[in-house]
Amino acid sequence: QVQLQESGPGLVKPSQTLSLTCTVSGGSISSGSYYWSWIRQPAGKGLEWIGRIYTSGSTNYNPSLKSRVTISVDTSKNQFSLKLSSVTAADTAVYYCARDSRGLMPWGQGTLVTVSS
Amino acid sequence: EIVLTQSPATLSLSPGERATLSCRASQSVSSYLAWYQQKPGQAPRLLIYDASNRATGIPARFSGSGSGTDFTLTISSLEPEDFAVYYCQQRSNWPRAFGGGTKVEIK
Numbered sequence: 484q485v486q487l488q489e490s491g492p493g494l495v496k497p498s499q500t501l502s503l504t505c506t507v508s509g510g511s512i513s514s515g516s517y518y519w520s521w522i523r524q525p526a527g528k529g530l531e532w533i534g535r536i537y538t539s540g541s542t543n544y545n546p547s548l549k550s551r552v553t554i555s556v557d558t559s560k561n562q563f564s565l566k567l568s569s570v571t572a573a574d575t576a577v578y579y580c581a582r583d584s585r586g587l588m589p590w591g592q593g594t595l596v597t598v599s600s
Numbered sequence: 601e602i603v604l605t606q607s608p609a610t611l612s613l614s615p616g617e618r619a620t621l622s623c624r625a626s627q628s629v630s631s632y633l634a635w636y637q638q639k640p641g642q643a644p645r646l647l648i649y650d651a652s653n654r655a656t657g658i659p660a661r662f663s664g665s666g667s668g669t670d671f672t673l674t675i676s677s678l679e680p681e682d683f684a685v686y687y688c689q690q691r692s693n694w695p696r697a698f699g700g701g702t703k704v705e706i707k
Contacts, residue, residue: 530644530687530698545695546601579643585691586634586649588656593643 485510487580487591495574495598501567505580505591512561513538518583521554521565523576524593531576535583536563570598602626604688604699612707619675621702623688628668632692635664635673638701639684647686648673678704 491503505519512519520535534544536554544552548567556563567574575598581587603626613619623633631651636644646655648664651671661676675682683706688699 529700530689532696532698543694547695581643585653586646586655587636587644587689588646590643590645 485582485589487582487589489578489580489591489594491594491596493595493597495570495596496600497571497598498569501565501570501574501596501598503565503578503580503594503596504562505564507561507563507582511558512556512563513558516584518543519556519563520581520583520587522579522581522587522590523574524579525573525576533565533567533578572598574598601695602629602690602693602697604690604697606686606688606699606702608702609700610703610705612705613678614707615678615680617678619673619678619682619704621673621675621686621704623666623671623673623699625669625671625690629690629692631667632690633664633666633671634689634691635662636687636689637682637684638687644687675704 486508488506495501518535521533524530534554536542536556551568553566577593577595579593581590605624607622633651635648638644647658647662652664663674665672685701685703687701
């Protein structure tokens with residue numbers, strides 16, 4: 484079955500760019516009519532949808548983050564990626580990737596990104 | 601932007617009891633509502649999609665109902681592994697939104 488795995492630095496300095504990759508295994512990222520999403524969760528808080536991408540490259544971003552977010556896809560590597568610029572401490576969270584259809588399933592295990600100098 | 605309000609914030613129940621969780625949308629989301637379960641240290645797990653459809657592998661004790669602005673997740677008889685936080689999420693409009701969550705704790 485399809486599995487997702489996030490990867491990237493666990494520590495990012497303020498004002499820099501957070502970069503994460505989600506690797507899809509057990510199936511092709513291009514098969515089926517799926518979007519691929521990024522979601523984050525600050526410690527002890529709720530879930531926030533960051534954005535999503537279709538394999539054609541079409542994207543939707545949360546307006547609250549839109550000016551700082553870029554999501555891209557590399558079908559040859561079966562991966563999609565997140566870049567969040569000008570980070571602050573408020574961007575410290577567990578970041579999840581997930582396949583998006585009529586619900587988010589499956590999810591990656593999540594990766595903690597801390598913004599600190 | 602659609603806002604989802606979940607109630608109660610915390611539900612204290614005993615194993616075997618029935619749990620009823622509510623999710624109210626600030627405007628109609630038709631039936632485009634999902635429910636997730638999250639345990640500490642784990643990613644959320646999809647339970648219900650499109651208001652009333654159980655996801656693959658989800659036990660029959662989980663059921664969802666509602667349409668428009670009012671939705672309910674029911675756990676018919678709580679098992680020990682069901683004590684967790686539950687989130688609703690709409691896919692009617694962009695941006696997608698999650699509710700604030702309901703924690704189901706052991707009484």
